[in-house]
Amino acid sequence: TNNMSESTLQKVEAEVRRIIDQQYALARKLIEDNQDKMHAMAKALLEWETIDMDQLDDIMAGKEPRPPKDWTPRNSSVGGGGGPTGGTPAVSTDPSPTVA
Incomplete structure (x- = not known):
């Protein structure tokens, strides 16, 4: 059972929407400004x-x-940087098939 009238519900929903819209606009402005x-x-x-x-x-x-x-600089001559392993690829770039 609902103890609020339809009019009161509409006012509450309108106020909630106003607050959400206002805070959204503020968040967007903060992001854009920074x-x-x-x-x-x-x-x-x-x-x-x-x-x-x-x-x-x-x-x-x-x-x-x-x-x-x-922080200590990575040696730029080892793989050219690009991550903790110095840019070494995780997958082999050898195109030849492997036979088991």
């Missing part, structure tokens, strides 16, 4: 696989993020 910071975070994550508080502070201040405190 898109450069999100891209900087993504770039840092791709490069170092982690972001610490100092890096976040740099990014939020509009600066280039410094490397993580415990």
Whole structure:
């Protein structure tokens, strides 16, 4: 059983919709206004696989993020980077079939 009138339900639904629309617009504006910071975070994550508080502070201040405190550069002559294994492919690139 419903203790609210149809009119009250419509008012509640309208208010909920207004709040959702307002918060959606705010979230969208925050994302659009800070898109450069999100891209900087993504770039840092791709490069170092982690972001610490100092890096976040740099990014939020509009600066280039410094490397993580415990980060050591990979040897660029081994596989050209590209991940923890230095870019070594996980699958063999040898086209010849293997006979067991």
